[in-house]
Amino acid sequence: MHFYALAVIPGDGDVDRLVAEALAPYDVRREVELLAGEDGEAHWYNPDGLWDWFQIGGRWTGVLSGYRPADDPALTRSCRWCAGTGRRDDEVGRERRAADPAFTCNGCDGRGEMLAWPTEWPRHHGDVLDALDVLVRISDVPDEAVPFAIMVHGSERAVLMERFDGTRIRVERDTAGMRRELADTLSARMREGHADRVVVVDYHG
Ligand SMILES: [Zn+2]
Structure with missing residues (x-):
């Protein structure tokens, strides 16, 4: 399934590299812990694993800017x-x-x-926004524009709208809580002096 995340990255530096770094801890292929499988063999896995593929923008391109790829003759x-x-x-x-x-x-x-296939779409400038822009708008965007996950560059854990509780993914989507989390995260970082960018990410997991 494809999900939508916002990656919070520093204001300076290469967007592709910084987004890759922000998402790296959640790569399902990372070997973090050993887990005994049903066959009795131990397998490496990543308890924080969320994705096996991602792309900036992708199926969620324009979600915060109002851009609609389906209406773009260039695509x-x-x-x-x-x-x-x-x-x-x-x-x-x-x-x-x-x-x-x-x-x-x-x-x-x-x-x-x-x-055109989303992987062929050129980078949309509206998928990389100043944190302040996102902060002032997040309470007004429709529920579809509230991300499923927030990954902050250099932070230990992603914030998720739904959490796997060991047996199932909770079905109720806490969009109000997610808006609050995003606003709190961004404003706390601004107070610490960060001038972040927020990047729309499409991930498969
Ligand atoms: Zn045809």
């Missing part, structure tokens, strides 16, 4: 399934059309264009 590509014709005519397309004469193309619904 549309000729549909790969129908070669831009809007009518899929390979074996699959002909089979589907035989069953349903109204079938056009399952890649583009007949438009001939499709959205």
Whole structure:
């Protein structure tokens, strides 16, 4: 599943490197503790592991800036399934059309264009924001823009909206608590003199 995190990183320095450093403690592949498996063998695992892949922006690009990748003409590509014709005519397309004469193309619904894959999207400037910008806006953003996790560069633990309690992930999403956590974290760091940036991250876990 893909989740949305905000990485809090220092104001100066390379964004890619700092975000990678902020997320590193939560890489599920890190070997932190030994756990006895059912087969009797001990396996390394990371009790704080959250992700096996991440990307800045990704499926959550624009979540704090209002940018909508689906509406950006720069991100549309000729549909790969129908070669831009809007009518899929390979074996699959002909089979589907035989069953349903109204079938056009399952890649583009007949438009001939499709959205580029998120990994091909260029960096959106609105995914890297000043902490102050986020702080003044966080109480007003819709619930969908409240992150699932907050990872602070150099800190020991991520703040999570839901926690695994050993048997299950709690289903209720505490968006109000998460807004408060984010505001408290950012303002505490400002008082300490940090001028942070906040980065939108899409992670798979
Ligand atoms: Zn198509």
